Amino acid sequence: MVRGRTELKRIENATSRQVTFSKRRNGLLKKAFELSVLCDAEVGLIVFSPRGRLYEFASAPSLQRTIDRYKVYTKDNVNDKTVQQDIQQVKDDTVGLAKQLEALDESIRKILGENLEGCSVEELRGLEIKLEKSLHNIRRKKTELLEKQISKLKENV
Structure with missing residues (x-):
């Protein structure tokens, strides 16, 4: 059956x-x-x-001995693996952040007009557009602040 x-x-x-x-x-x-x-x-x-x-x-002679052995084993193996993984992750993150920082530094230099020798016409046009947009935003913010100051002065008079 x-x-x-x-x-x-x-x-x-x-x-x-x-x-x-x-x-x-x-x-x-x-x-x-x-x-x-x-x-x-x-x-x-x-x-x-x-x-x-x-x-x-x-x-084993006692369950506590087996549990203690388990704790020692997991502490040694798990912690070593975790530490090694964490170290590798930090290294990878550091390399990635260093590349990002380098790219941002290069971008800032180009915006400031430095190291433009290797730029193509398209890159230069892109920089020009970014600068024009930034200038527009700066002028808009400046106008807002001036208008606020003028309205405060009118209220005080």
Whole structure:
């Protein structure tokens, strides 16, 4: 007789849920024990029941020893990898920002009229348009400020 595949969803009936938990917990503990014996692996398993009871298995002398070993392993490996990734990211960001800074410096020099020897006619026309737009905005702002000052002076008189 072949069993059907069980749909993985919460079992609504409390009694059935408790029976299934108990059977599967025992099966999981058995598998953990078998893995530790057959493969000489250090296995630690912690299970909390829905009612809050603790079930644990440790192939080492204590579960705490396995947990401490896990903490040391993850601290050494994860932190080293994270630090190396962070260092590489900072290096990449630095290179990118240096290129951006260089491009902005070149753009400023061109706007100031320096280093124009290598510019094409199209680039020079683009610079001219940018300067005309900037001059227009500066004159507009200057006019607004002068109008505000004139209106304040009229109010005071």
